[in-house]
Amino acid sequence: MATESLGFIFLNALLINNFVLAMFLGICPFLGVSAKKDTALNMGLATTFVMFVSSMCAYALNWALVSLGIEFLRLISYIVVIASAVQLVEMIIKKYSPALFRALGIYLPLITTNCAVLGIAVFQTAKSYDLAQSAVYSIGAGAGFTLALMLMAGLREKLALADVPSVARGAGMTLMLAGLLSLAFMGFAGLGGGGD
Amino acid sequence: MGLVNKEEPLTLDTFVRGIWRENPVFVTLLGMCPTLAVTNSAINAISMGLATVFVLLCSNVLVSMLRKAIPKQVRIAAYIVVIASFVTVVDYAIQAISLEVYEALGAFIQLIVVNCIILGRAEAYASRQTVLNTAVNSVGTGIGFTLALLCLGVVREVLGAGTLFGMRILPEQFQPWVLMLLPAGGFFVLAGWLLLIDWMNIRRERRALERQGATVHGH
Amino acid sequence: MSAELPVQAPAQAVPFLPMIRTLGLVSLISGFAVTLAYQWTKPYVDENQRVTTERAVRAVLPTATVQKAFVLRDDGVAPATADSPAEDVVYVGFDAAGRIVGIAARGAARGYADLVHVMFSYDPACECINALKVTKMNETPGLGDAVLKDPDFKRNFDALDARVSTDGTALANRIVTVKHGTKREAWQIDAISGSTVTSKAIGRGLNQSAQRLVPRIRRHLAALESAGR
Numbered sequence: 175m176a177t178e179s180l181g182f183i184f185l186n187a188l189l190i191n192n193f194v195l196a197m198f199l200g201i202c203p204f205l206g207v208s209a210k211k212d213t214a215l216n217m218g219l220a221t222t223f224v225m226f227v228s229s230m231c232a233y234a235l236n237w238a239l240v241s242l243g244i245e246f247l248r249l250i251s252y253i254v255v256i257a258s259a260v261q262l263v264e265m266i267i268k269k270y271s272p273a274l275f276r277a278l279g280i281y282l283p284l285i286t287t288n289c290a291v292l293g294i295a296v297f298q299t300a301k302s303y304d305l306a307q308s309a310v311y312s313i314g315a316g317a318g319f320t321l322a323l324m325l326m327a328g329l330r331e332k333l334a335l336a337d338v339p340s341v342a343r344g345a346g347m348t349l350m351l352a353g354l355l356s357l358a359f360m361g362f363a364g365l366g367g368g369g370d
Numbered sequence: 371m372g373l374v375n376k377e378e379p380l381t382l383d384t385f386v387r388g389i390w391r392e393n394p395v396f397v398t399l400l401g402m403c404p405t406l407a408v409t410n411s412a413i414n415a416i417s418m419g420l421a422t423v424f425v426l427l428c429s430n431v432l433v434s435m436l437r438k439a440i441p442k443q444v445r446i447a448a449y450i451v452v453i454a455s456f457v458t459v460v461d462y463a464i465q466a467i468s469l470e471v472y473e474a475l476g477a478f479i480q481l482i483v484v485n486c487i488i489l490g491r492a493e494a495y496a497s498r499q500t501v502l503n504t505a506v507n508s509v510g511t512g513i514g515f516t517l518a519l520l521c522l523g524v525v526r527e528v529l530g531a532g533t534l535f536g537m538r539i540l541p542e543q544f545q546p547w548v549l550m551l552l553p554a555g556g557f558f559v560l561a562g563w564l565l566l567i568d569w570m571n572i573r574r575e576r577r578a579l580e581r582q583g584a585t586v587h588g589h
Numbered sequence: 590m591s592a593e594l595p596v597q598a599p600a601q602a603v604p605f606l607p608m609i610r611t612l613g614l615v616s617l618i619s620g621f622a623v624t625l626a627y628q629w630t631k632p633y634v635d636e637n638q639r640v641t642t643e644r645a646v647r648a649v650l651p652t653a654t655v656q657k658a659f660v661l662r663d664d665g666v667a668p669a670t671a672d673s674p675a676e677d678v679v680y681v682g683f684d685a686a687g688r689i690v691g692i693a694a695r696g697a698a699r700g701y702a703d704l705v706h707v708m709f710s711y712d713p714a715c716e717c718i719n720a721l722k723v724t725k726m727n728e729t730p731g732l733g734d735a736v737l738k739d740p741d742f743k744r745n746f747d748a749l750d751a752r753v754s755t756d757g758t759a760l761a762n763r764i765v766t767v768k769h770g771t772k773r774e775a776w777q778i779d780a781i782s783g784s785t786v787t788s789k790a791i792g793r794g795l796n797q798s799a800q801r802l803v804p805r806i807r808r809h810l811a812a813l814e815s816a817g818r
Binding site: 195196197198199200201202205246247249250253254257284286287288289291292293296297300340344345346347349350352353354356357360 | 399400402403404406407446447450451454455457458461462477480481483484485486489549552553554555556557558560561564565568572
């Protein structure tokens with residue numbers, strides 16, 4: 175049922191069914207990298223790029239696998255493609271911006287295990303999106319991920335200076351903030367008219 | 371998770387540490403995505419937990435068996451391929467066993483492959499320890515993960531729907547807290563458990579300090 | 590996350606052959622395991638699908654003793670096979686005497702979270718849709734899932750008008766979901782206030798399916814009736 179408009183797909187991935195706050199994908203980096211706005215933005219952009227590349231490769235791969243009738247190798251081939259895409263992005267960043275490479279540190283190779291990246295590939299296949307829809311979907315999801323990360327980073331930077339009971343500092347507080355953000359994002363339900 | 375370089379003996383601790391001291395969700399904060407996503411009912415929580423235990427056990431045992439033969443440079447790629455194959459196997463198995471559970475868990479079955487717990491265990495433990503140790507540790511970690519999922523699943527289902535494993539346990543008059551079944555509820559319940567555990571840890575440390583202080587100052 | 594990956598040291602010579610050999614071995618084992626699992630579970634998966642479909646059809650055609658699946662093409666009907674396009678398949682329910690009691694079909698449209706799937710039954714005698722069951726949905730618990738329980742909403746589908754237009758190519762009136770309390774015509778669905786998005790999804794799914802299938806059902810009704818004897 176891939177009859178949705180490109181604009182709706184983008185809005186959906188960005189706000190209505192935000193990948194982090196509504197679909198629980200990409201939580202690990204969301205908790206780990208969202209302490210400062212700069213790191214969050216860079217991580218978000220790197221992830222968006224990987225999502226886009228993986229989405230395109232996954233589309234091509236799926237077409238090849240279906241033609242050959244070996245769909246059961248889908249998962250393995252998707253994850254190998256993602257691992258390679260991350261390797262590629264790592265090399266590019268290291269070459270063109272060593273400072274960024276150092277800033278992201280361990281989190282760059284960990285984009286491979288970011289459920290959001292594999293999630294894109296899996297969902298676009300399940301929804302039978304065509305090439306244009308997949309591209310918009312992956313960019314929208316990446317933008318949504320970056321948005322969630324930036325919002326959380328902004329909140330955490332403010333709260334680092336606030337008087338929070340020591341027991342709540344750390345992951346507990348981040349998760350409560352995430353819950354509140356998730357509730358807020360539910361307000362976007364019905365945006366775009368439900369795809370009419 | 372400490373990087374163990376020499377092979378350690380098999381003890382009860384190898385099994386238990388994955389459940390309590392190094393619980394993957396509550397202590398090392400790994401595997402958050404499925405913990406939040408599929409815990410809106412206890413049945414889903416257990417199904418995901420068991421599926422993950424299966425993948426953890428099989429893939430880590432295979433990695434341990436091949437640990438001397440996998441060159442360092444390609445080890446992550448090799449681990450990933452192994453994990454992905456077992457996840458595919460589990461995907462088909464669940465489809466064959468129960469279509470309802472399969473549709474309830476949805477895409478998160480395939481997302482087991484990027485569950486940081488499995489890759490983390492493979493890298494930190496399976497690639498250095500014997501097959502038997504690995505098997506025991508994997509089962510322990512998997513059970514720890516399943517218990518964490520259950521902690522969330524039970525709370526969310528009881529408060530959010532008034533049922534447990536599909537059976538009504540709270541009276542009809544109880545107005546369910548639908549929030550618990552929504553994504554926000556998942557965040558709040560997990561935050562609640564983490565706060566509880568942190569609080570217990572802080573209290574234990576404070577008591578230990580007090581006891582030390584009492585010994586030093588006499589009475 | 591504690592999985593530590595090394596920074597590649599380019600000066601180190603990488604042993605090529607063992608690397609290829611290991612990766613090859615790993616791929617072989619993986620491929621074998623996956624293929625085995627796929628082949629072994631396929632019959633069970635297909636059986637599960639069949640049972641689920643049968644249960645859904647029985648829910649909307651409770652008086653049928655026999656169900657037969659047909660694929661509706663523009664030129665005629667044929668028994669449905671595994672390769673038939675899913676959106677053209679209908680499930681005809683026959684009673685013990687071989688008469689048609691109803692024709693069930695699927696519909697789906699996007700709700701709030703994802704697609705809402707329904708199975709509905711069309712009664713050729715009254716030219717209306719007389720039963721509906723939601724087979725799969727992922728809507729907001731407590732809000733969207735009211736469509737499953739609300740008795741007023743269910744009453745919408747007791748005799749939903751699905752007459753075909755005079756030229757026989759489409760429905761005479763588009764099935765549409767209207768705001769709660771504003772239902773005037775037999776082909777409208779009264780939405781549940783608070784679950785508008787999900788109610789609209791059901792309306793759209795029904796309309797898309799019915800527009801496509803009901804005219805063909807009417808055109809080939811004789812062929813379907815004779816299939817029961």
